[in-house]
């Protein structure tokens with residue numbers, strides 16, 4: 584990912600559904616077990632819903648029981664930027680799309696091997712492309 588993608592709030596609003604806009608541009612969280620992808624088991628790639636950058640592969644998706652799509656690793660470490668998020672009275676690691684700064688979800692240190700990380704994502708931040 585080289586080029587940063589920047590758009591105005593208005594442009595994002597036009598391009599995204601209200602839920603996608605709320606989650607990705609205002610760090611919202613969809614309700615557990617309501618998103619499109621938490622139980623998706625198809626093979627393919629999850630892209631950023633805002634800019635189309637490939638973020639996660641179905642090969643690293645696992646059943647976390649949380650009701651959100653969870654992965655133990657991004658397709659490329661540089662595709663997902665991590666920030667410290669101290670909102671809501673907790674200190675968490677926030678995951679954002681490195682290209683367009685879309686809020687994706689949070690990263691927790693209780694994932695499975697080999698990384699031990701759990702990328703807890705919002706379905707609303709992702710666009711799944713099924714492998715053909």
Ligand SMILES: [Zn+2]
Pocket residue numbers: 631632633634635636680681682683684685
């Ligand atoms: Zn993006």
